[in-house]
Amino acid sequence: MIPYGKQDINQADIDAVLGVLRSDFLTQGPKVPAFEQVVASHVGAEHALAVNSATSALHIACLALGLGQGDWLWTTPVTFVASANCGLYCGAKVDFVDIDPETYNLCPRALEVKLERAAKEKCLPKVVVVVHLCGQPCNMEAIGILAKKYGFKVIEDASHAIGGKYQGEFIGNCRYSDITVFSFHPVKIVTTAEGGMAVTNDANLADKMNLLRSHGITREPTHMTQEPDGPWYYQQVDLGFNYRMTELQAALGVSQMERLDAFVARRHQLATRYDRLLVDLPILLPWQHPDSYSGLHLYVIRLKLGSIRRSHREVFESLREQGIGVNLHYIPVHTQPYYQAMGFQAEDFPQSMAYYQEAISLPMFQGLTENQQDDVVSALRNALAGE
Known part of the structure; x- marks a missing residue:
């Protein structure tokens, strides 16, 4: 059987993972920040946060943008369920915008019509998740104009799209969005076995997502409510999750990014x-x-x-x-x-x-x-x- 998609693993990838197995760190070591830096540099974003799946990245991206009870998230119907489910995880309501018949991406004109109606009904979305289906980017310039006009935040679900470009620039630079999410599932373009990443140019959003991916716990004194009791001290300052990426996954990701x-x-x-x-x-x-x-x-x-x-x-x-x-x-x-x-x-x-x-x-x-x-x-x- 010829599969529809398949990972491409070479000896350099295997050696990278074996190197981690022989190291002192299997998690929370130097490879995760190295992978984040490689991706951020490649796509032209200021900050990158590696997590255990693109679904996790979508979830913490929504939370970082303040999506919650009573809010609306809109996305396209033609996507994996995670692009919509991430709104429900936050207690928000979900609706959809139909696709463009040529690109199969969320249609900017259909979005504009729906926004005009929602403005009159006072139920505008707080977040719109646009999906770069098959790897082809949405019309981000048109969507960005609508975001400014109607005041919603934009997440690019670029799970299919790392390495692609829009208007000559790499997808993920967040020129027209607040956060972009990538997937590194085995059938995707590069893989970390399972894994995902959120990139952004907003330091506050990056800090929030960094906190949320690891139980809401900080060791940074500036983020604490009191002086640390000692060098062992940490505080849980938010309700976060265990969404961390392992060193093994990150090492594979660094190696894959070279190709x-x-x-x-x-x-x-x-x-x-x-x-x-x-x-x-x-x-x-x-x-x-x-x-x-x-x-x-x-x-x-x-x-x-x-x-x-x-x-x-x-x-x-x-x-x-x-x-x-x-x-x-x-x-x-x-x-x-x-x-x-x-x-x-x-x-x-x-x-x-x-x-x-x-x-x-x-x-x-x-x-x-x-x-x-x-x-x-x-x-x-x-x-x-x-x-």
Whole structure:
């Protein structure tokens, strides 16, 4: 089975992890800050906070921005559930904004229309989580303008997008957002096994997230309510969590980051080759906005169902039967039972549902060979033809 995504681990990665195992620190040592510095420097952000998952990063990002009971968080329906769940973790209410039919990202025009209505109803969002689906950045300039006009905070869920660029600058510099979150899950562009990171240019937000990721405990006298009793002293000054990243994960991350640019360049080569090999098929190929350089975590096609005799499910199952580990990113969050119990209906976001009924993620990872890619294309031709 050719998977849709796969980590790329070399000997340098293994040696980096073994080095930590032989060291004095398996957690809370020097590798985590080293990894944070590497990522911050690469993307052009002032501060970086490594945590045990992108979900944890989204949670503490929301808390740092003051999201709480009675507030609203808006995001896109076409994302993993964590992009919405992070609002619920904070006691906030969640709503969605439909996608742009070309980029599959949150649509700025749909956002503007919804904001205009929310302003009249006095229920504007406190936080909007925009998701760079497949690695292609959202229209951050347009969203940033709306954020200033309507007074909401912006989190970039860039779980798919490290190494990508927007308007010629690396995603994560937070030019149009308050916080950007990355994922380092094994199927992502670089991996730390499990892991995530939040980056920001705001020192106060960084301090708050730093506190929240480690039980709300500080050893900094300036953050304490009294003089320390001695060098052993610490205080819990907030209700935090155990969201720390280990030294093992961070060492792997530092090593992986050395190949980030090469990883993304290889994904672009594969995408260009897919574009060429699939151009004559009854499918819609991914469209890339000219302002973007996608991280290309995913390569998503959409079936032209009116031009083929097979259903979406039949094509998907045929590909799986032929040994192609395709997937579907994502089932729109608002259709999940937990969210439908809140009152959401499938038809609430028609562009998202149209996408869901046609989308298939083909294998895309830097280790994919051209022979494997040829097998994917051949299997897709068979599936579409009903063979």
